[in-house]
Amino acid sequence: MLQTLLVILVTNIHYWRVNAPAVALEMPITKKTEPIIDQKNSLNDLTNTQWMIETKSVWFSKPPQRDKLKAQHPATFAETDIVRLIEFFTKRGGKVLDPFVGSGSTLIACSQCSRIGTGVELIQRWADTARNRLEHKKPDPLQTVLEGDVRKVLPTLSDSSFDFVVTSPPYWMILRKDNDHKVKAERKAKGLETRYSDEKNDLGNLGSYEEFLKELKSVFIQCSRVLKKKKYMCVVVSDFRHKSKFYAYHADISQVIEAAGFTLEGITILAQDSKALYPYGIPYAFVSNIHHQYILIFRNKA
16 A cells, blocks of 8 residues: 555656646845945945944055055055045045155045045155056046145145045154165165155154154144044054164154144054064064054044
8 A cells, every 4th residue: 555655656746747837936136235324424435334344453454566656665555555544534525635645655545436635745756656656547637746845835725625634654764774674675675765865854854853753743733724623634654763762653643643633533553464574683682573553543623
């Protein structure tokens, strides 16, 4: 009896496999939904989840390979990192200022994320480099390079005319180390420039660290004036060693900027794991290989 039932069942299954009508399998149609941006978000175009991710206190820098023009400049930062900052602290179409634009990385970043950038550069060679990089990447009339001493250029700009300031200011004396392991391996051996300039108006060439910080303060006072109230400024710096003394530059410049009209809102560590190691101090004393920068986040006082 059981054997007979099994035969009938198998026969029926075979019949339905052969004779069953074709049925179209309808896949559910999923609509592509736009990311939801909080209606109260007047700072950026990020979702709440995207916003939260960017507030991590450590970022890992993943810079693209530097183009030949950018490589000429002795101190640059990665456009990828600057795009993240610009997209967090502005909305599309926002106006961004870099008072020390150098080879133009901030303007390249602005062009990549549809912001309007203005950069100031003292040295004609680097101003031309920035313009040439913009032209080579993709001509963008919304990006402007102003050539001249930032202490004289910023006073010509209108009050509250920018939505965000981002910059990496000059370093005092740090680029005048011709016998440094890194300088010899990464700059001199490749025939690249080892310093910004020899110009007397170059803040990095000032005689004392105290005078250097004083002049930087005058620049950041102007940044406060041209930046809209309650808007943000990010300053990207590293600490450094000059001769036998270690300078906590990020702490010193933070005090200067707060005295210029800003409040310090936070610090993000920018880890740079791709940098090479050099035998500083071996075998006599500890000297650190500095593989991080500080992103100092300030807000303009109301």
